Amino acid sequence: MVLPVLPVRTRGILPILLKWMLMPLELDIRKKPMDVKVRVSSGEGVDVVWSDAHASHYDFAYLRDQCPCAHCNDERQKKSSKSGPAPASLLPMYKPKVTARNATPVGNYAIQIEFSDGHASGIFSFGVLREICPCPACRQEFGAIVVSAGT
């Protein structure tokens, strides 16, 4: 792409434009879904293809762990502040595998999932979903997400 040579007067808006382009949330195409499949009946989980062509797959059990509602955020913080030495593994130990009973779109920005353990207050916005994409590339890009909150 060739940048047009701008008259001096217009150049002032460039930093603003740049700032706007770098703004997260809705303007971030990485967080805009092109295709969303929620496989409740088969229990397979959620598949999202993003506007940047990246595809994410989420287990319902994983989503349950990452539930963004205030209650679960609280629980996670308690857990992470209480836990002593790092656990040897992050495998689920005692919980039966959580699936979903139901999933409903919320506007066009989120999905609300009712999990098999009865918990249904988690509303997963697509921004959150992209940030918790479990693939190594996204983990690196978006950092170690919600669980590590504690600053």
Ligand SMILES: [Zn+2]
């Ligand atoms: Zn929750």
Ligand SMILES: [Zn+2]
């Ligand atoms: Zn990813």
